[in-house]
Amino acid sequence: MPKITMNINGRDMSAEVENRTLLATMLREKLHLKGTHVGCDTSQCGACVVHVNGKAVKSCTIFASELDGATVDTIEGQANTDGSLNVIQQAFQDHHGLQCGFCTPGMVMSAAALLKDNPKPSEAEVREYLEGNICRCTGYQGIVNAIMAASGQDVPSVAAE
Amino acid sequence: MYDFDLVLPASVAEAAAAMKADGAQALGGGQTLLPTMKQRLASPEVLVNLSGLSELVGVSSASGTLSVGGATTHAQVASEASDFPGLADLANHIGDPAVRNRGTIGGSLANNDPAACYPAGALGAGATIVTDKREISADDFFVDLFETALEEGEIVTGVNFPIPDVSNYQKFVQPASRFALVGVFVARFGSTVRVAVTGASNGGVFRWSDAEAALSKDFSADAVNGLAIAADDLIADLHGSAEYRAHLIGVLTRRAVQAAS
Structure with missing residues (x-):
C-alpha cells in the first residue's frame, strides 16, 4: 500500500492507505482525527468538510492517495494555540450554532473558508455558502448568526439570555 | 467501493x-x-x-474566445471567467462551494449528466471541446444520456467558448441534489441566438430551435410567448412531471433573456 504524507494542522503525518481510501477515512481511522465526521457519505451533507491546500472540500469524496504532499486543515487544528476556542468556534457556542454537534466540524470549516475569502459576508452570502452543509437540529438561524458574529457584525442576541 | x-x-x-x-x-x-x-x-x-496536471488547468481569453483547461475547477471558472459572465455565473451555482472546489469542467462534460449545468453552457455557447486527439463541436459532442462523442480513452483537455454579446443561465434547482430540475442557457451572438436546455430531456441536453428562431428575430422575453415544447420525450420523475418541465423551459428561457448581460 502506498504511504501518503500530508501536512495536517501544521504537522507532517503519514499513513499507508489503499488507493480507494478516502481522505475522511484516512483522517478518522488511520490518524485517529475523529473530529471530521462522515454523515451521508454521498457528498451532500458537508459534515466531512476539511481544507485541502486552503480550499474547502468534502473529505468523503476525495482519495487520500491523490493528496501526497498536500496541506490539510481539519477541525482539530482550529482552536487557538492555548487550546481556547477560536473566534468562529466561540461564536457557535455563544449563538447556539449547534445542538447535537454532528454537523458542527463541517460547518466551522466551511465558515472558516468563507470568512477567509469574504471577511464581511451578508446573511444571504452566508446562507448561500452553506448550501452544502446540512444541519438537522438548529434550523440554521443560530449557525448563520454565529458566522455573522464571528465576522464582527451585529446579530440579535440569543432570546434565552 | x-x-x-x-x-x-x-x-x-x-x-x-x-x-x-x-x-x-x-x-x-x-x-x-x-x-x-x-x-x-x-x-x-x-x-x-487528471486533476493534478497543471497543463490542464487555467482560464484565458483572447480574440473573442474563452479557453478553459479540462481539469479547471468550477470555482476557478467562477472567479476567472469574467470575460464571459454568463459562464462564470453558471459555474458559480454548480453544486455547493466544496463541490466547486473539486469538480472540473472536463469531468462534467465527459459525464454528460442529463441534469448537469456545463453541458447547457457548452451547447448554448456553441463551444468546441478539445481532446488529446481532436476538436469536437458541442453540437456533435453530446450524444445521449451519459453518452458523448468521446472515444475509449480519449481525454478532454480543454474547452473553447466563443464569447457571446450577452448570455445568461437560469437554473431551477432540485434542492436535494442541487442539480438542475431544468436549466436554460441563452446566448446571443449579433442577431443569432442559441438556447440550450438541460435537466429536461430523456436524451440529455438539447437546443430549443423554435425559441432560437423567435429570439433571433426579436430578442425579448415576449418573443417566446406562445411557443410550446412537446412533453413527449421529457423527463418525468417524482420531482416534476414532463408537462411541468415543459412549462419550466418556457419560464426559464424568458427569465434568461431578461437577465442576459
Whole structure:
C-alpha cells in the first residue's frame, strides 16, 4: 500500500492507505482525527468538510492517495494555540450554532473558508455558502448568526439570555 | 467501493498512455465518479488522475474566445471567467462551494449528466471541446444520456467558448441534489441566438430551435410567448412531471433573456 504524507494542522503525518481510501477515512481511522465526521457519505451533507491546500472540500469524496504532499486543515487544528476556542468556534457556542454537534466540524470549516475569502459576508452570502452543509437540529438561524458574529457584525442576541 | 490501480501521470501524454489500459477511466475532480464507485455503479480497474496536471488547468481569453483547461475547477471558472459572465455565473451555482472546489469542467462534460449545468453552457455557447486527439463541436459532442462523442480513452483537455454579446443561465434547482430540475442557457451572438436546455430531456441536453428562431428575430422575453415544447420525450420523475418541465423551459428561457448581460 502506498504511504501518503500530508501536512495536517501544521504537522507532517503519514499513513499507508489503499488507493480507494478516502481522505475522511484516512483522517478518522488511520490518524485517529475523529473530529471530521462522515454523515451521508454521498457528498451532500458537508459534515466531512476539511481544507485541502486552503480550499474547502468534502473529505468523503476525495482519495487520500491523490493528496501526497498536500496541506490539510481539519477541525482539530482550529482552536487557538492555548487550546481556547477560536473566534468562529466561540461564536457557535455563544449563538447556539449547534445542538447535537454532528454537523458542527463541517460547518466551522466551511465558515472558516468563507470568512477567509469574504471577511464581511451578508446573511444571504452566508446562507448561500452553506448550501452544502446540512444541519438537522438548529434550523440554521443560530449557525448563520454565529458566522455573522464571528465576522464582527451585529446579530440579535440569543432570546434565552 | 472496489479497489483499483491509481495512475498519477506527470503529463497529458502520460495520461493518454495510461488510458490505453483495459478498464481505465479518467478521474477529474471525482465529485460524480466517487459517489458512483461507492454505489458500485462503476468499478474501473485503473483510475488515471487528471486533476493534478497543471497543463490542464487555467482560464484565458483572447480574440473573442474563452479557453478553459479540462481539469479547471468550477470555482476557478467562477472567479476567472469574467470575460464571459454568463459562464462564470453558471459555474458559480454548480453544486455547493466544496463541490466547486473539486469538480472540473472536463469531468462534467465527459459525464454528460442529463441534469448537469456545463453541458447547457457548452451547447448554448456553441463551444468546441478539445481532446488529446481532436476538436469536437458541442453540437456533435453530446450524444445521449451519459453518452458523448468521446472515444475509449480519449481525454478532454480543454474547452473553447466563443464569447457571446450577452448570455445568461437560469437554473431551477432540485434542492436535494442541487442539480438542475431544468436549466436554460441563452446566448446571443449579433442577431443569432442559441438556447440550450438541460435537466429536461430523456436524451440529455438539447437546443430549443423554435425559441432560437423567435429570439433571433426579436430578442425579448415576449418573443417566446406562445411557443410550446412537446412533453413527449421529457423527463418525468417524482420531482416534476414532463408537462411541468415543459412549462419550466418556457419560464426559464424568458427569465434568461431578461437577465442576459
